[in-house]
Amino acid sequence: MVYQNEKAIYIRIAERICDDILSGHYAEGSRVPSVREIAAAYEVNPNTAMRAVEILQRDEVVYQQRGIGVFVAEGARRKILAARKEDFLRHDIPEFLRRLQLLGMGIEEVVRAWEQNQEVNKDLKK
Amino acid sequence: MIEIQDVRFGYDRKKAKVFDHFSLQLEPNCIYGLLGQNGTGKSTLLYLLTGVLFPEQGHILVEGMDTRKRKVEMLSQMYIVPETFELPKMRFMEYVKTYSPFYEAFSMKVLEECMKEFQLPLTCNIQDLSMGEKKKVMMSFALATGTRYLLMDEPTNGLDVPSKRQFRKVIASNMTDERTIVIATHQLHDVEQLIDHVLILKDSQLLLNQSIAELTDRYGFGLLPEDIAADDILYSERNVQGDVGIWLRRPDDQETTVELEMLFNAAVQGKVRS
Numbered sequence: 001m002v003y004q005n006e007k008a009i010y011i012r013i014a015e016r017i018c019d020d021i022l023s024g025h026y027a028e029g030s031r032v033p034s035v036r037e038i039a040a041a042y043e044v045n046p047n048t049a050m051r052a053v054e055i056l057q058r059d060e061v062v063y064q065q066r067g068i069g070v071f072v073a074e075g076a077r078r079k080i081l082a083a084r085k086e087d088f089l090r091h092d093i094p095e096f097l098r099r100l101q102l103l104g105m106g107i108e109e110v111v112r113a114w115e116q117n118q119e120v121n122k123d124l125k126k
Numbered sequence: 127m128i129e130i131q132d133v134r135f136g137y138d139r140k141k142a143k144v145f146d147h148f149s150l151q152l153e154p155n156c157i158y159g160l161l162g163q164n165g166t167g168k169s170t171l172l173y174l175l176t177g178v179l180f181p182e183q184g185h186i187l188v189e190g191m192d193t194r195k196r197k198v199e200m201l202s203q204m205y206i207v208p209e210t211f212e213l214p215k216m217r218f219m220e221y222v223k224t225y226s227p228f229y230e231a232f233s234m235k236v237l238e239e240c241m242k243e244f245q246l247p248l249t250c251n252i253q254d255l256s257m258g259e260k261k262k263v264m265m266s267f268a269l270a271t272g273t274r275y276l277l278m279d280e281p282t283n284g285l286d287v288p289s290k291r292q293f294r295k296v297i298a299s300n301m302t303d304e305r306t307i308v309i310a311t312h313q314l315h316d317v318e319q320l321i322d323h324v325l326i327l328k329d330s331q332l333l334l335n336q337s338i339a340e341l342t343d344r345y346g347f348g349l350l351p352e353d354i355a356a357d358d359i360l361y362s363e364r365n366v367q368g369d370v371g372i373w374l375r376r377p378d379d380q381e382t383t384v385e386l387e388m389l390f391n392a393a394v395q396g397k398v399r400s
Contacts, residue, residue, distance in 0.1 A: 008381035009319055032370075036299060043294035044320045045157055048299050092162030 010051035013042055018080045021072055028076055031069045127151040133184035144170050146330045155303045159317050161390055162327030168310040172277045176206050205268045208277040215253040231272030240266035240296045257286040269300045276307045282316040291309040294320050314386040326393045334393045335400050338384055346375040347385040361392035
């Protein structure tokens with residue numbers, strides 16, 4: 001599958017920034033590093049850093065305030081989670097199902113594993 | 127902008143030309159990776175651009191100025207860090223004081239930042255430095271000159287592991303819209319994420335001249351998709367990951383990271399061209 005391959009660098013940088021928004025490192029409404037700062041931090045070409053910021057702007061995860069900087073948009077966390085869920089359903093699930101078939105496994109085995117996992121989590125919480 | 131127009135150059139009349147009918151344009155806001163097997167003329171091209179060497183035929187124009195004339199306006203916008211070099215035995219600050227007046231955009235602030243990143247004190251004595259440290263000092267000075275054109279020949283040779291990261295950091299943080307940087311190298315992994323344009327030289331010609339954005343858009347790199355048509359596979363090799371290669375990217379394929387080593391092998395074997 002193509003998805004095992006390394007995504008283009010600008011996409012990976014955009015994903016890292018999204019990770020930092022999800023983790024709360026950059027709160028909604030706060031400033032994210034400038035293109036130059038991103039370029040230096042990830043040791044990449046500033047044009048690559050710029051493309052990363054551009055796709056985040058396109059997806060309305062961040063917005064630019066001219067002369068001031070780039071900020072995390074309101075509702076950015078919700079948007080990122082929705083997009084990741086969509087991506088998971090479109091790409092990871094079909095690949096997962098394909099592998100089940102390849103291994104001759106049924107969905108009940110997955111359900112059993114899921115239940116076991118729930119048990120373990122419950123025990124851990126105690 | 128630098129325009130190389132139909133250039134011919136050779137060191138020896140009896141031997142094959144290093145460049146023949148060679149044309150190329152170098153644009154601002156671009157970091158070029160200049161690649162090619164040994165003896166394909168990477169260093170020669172850098173020296174031709176700076177006016178250290180002259181073409182036998184054709185012209186090289188830096189912002190319209192012929193390099194042959196070696197105009198001060200041109201030379202003050204040009205800096206080259208050769209692969210090996212000698213520096214005068216003096217205190218580094220003395221060197222800076224002597225050579226910085228040639229560059230009107232020289233920035234002490236950039237010099238301080240670069241030296242700090244490389245963990246070298248401004249108070250150092252050039253003769254006390256190792257080869258790798260001399261290189262770092264020279265690169266710091268080069269970036270501080272603020273020239274529009276910065277050419278580097280194998281900049282990461284002789285640098286230790288942490289210094290290679292520091293090198294990428296100083297380049298990334300000092301790149302500007304007006305600047306053109308050309309990095310000639312064999313160390314593909316050192317520059318892979320830094321460059322945004324690939325130039326590959328072979329047989330006195332330009333084999334490949336493409337931006338990373340174009341390459342990313344046009345080709346896929348990595349594990350070959352299972353459902354890819356054989357005709358769409360341009361290059362493949364087998365490694366521990368499985369069958370990897372370069373293929374013509376289909377509209378639904380994810381954009382992948384350009385793998386310079388594979389691209390280079392594919393290009394010199396004539397499997398990928400501009």
